[in-house]
Amino acid sequence: MKPGARTTNWIAVAPAAAFPPGTCRTLDVGLRPVAVFNVDGTYYAIEDICSHEYETLSDGSVEGCEIVCPRHAARFSLATGAALAPPAYEPIAVFPVRVADGVVQVGDDDVGMAGT
Numbered sequence: 001m002k003p004g005a006r007t008t009n010w011i012a013v014a015p016a017a018a019f020p021p022g023t024c025r026t027l028d029v030g031l032r033p034v035a036v037f038n039v040d041g042t043y044y045a046i047e048d049i050c051s052h053e054y055e056t057l058s059d060g061s062v063e064g065c066e067i068v069c070p071r072h073a074a075r076f077s078l079a080t081g082a083a084l085a086p087p088a089y090e091p092i093a094v095f096p097v098r099v100a101d102g103v104v105q106v107g108d109d110d111v112g113m114a115g116t
């Protein structure tokens with residue numbers, strides 16, 4: 001299923017004009033913290049908690065299309081949530097993102113975790 005195909009609720013993150021490449025926004029989707037990144041004009045939304053220990057990933061650094069956890073330097077794909085480097089082995093959830101009427105929006109249906 002295409003990411004976002006079953007989304008019924010889209011939550012406004014920020015106007016696209018105020019969300020430039022190289023920046024991140026955070027919000028809660030339901031009870032889950034979510035981080036949205038603009039990487040060279042493409043938006044990605046991930047659960048904002050490392051699967052290794054309870055660390056806020058948006059405090060880490062973005063390298064290419066990967067987020068590096070600030071605590072122990074595990075890496076995750078922003079596109080799929082896959083764990084790419086130890087000490088994290090479990091993926092993180094990712095969420096659909098779209099731009100509608102000039103506003104970046106995230107869907108409230110996480111599209112699961114890589115490999116599940």
Ligand code: FES
Nearest residue numbers: 050052069072074
């Ligand atoms: S808490 Fe993220 S790598 Fe350990």
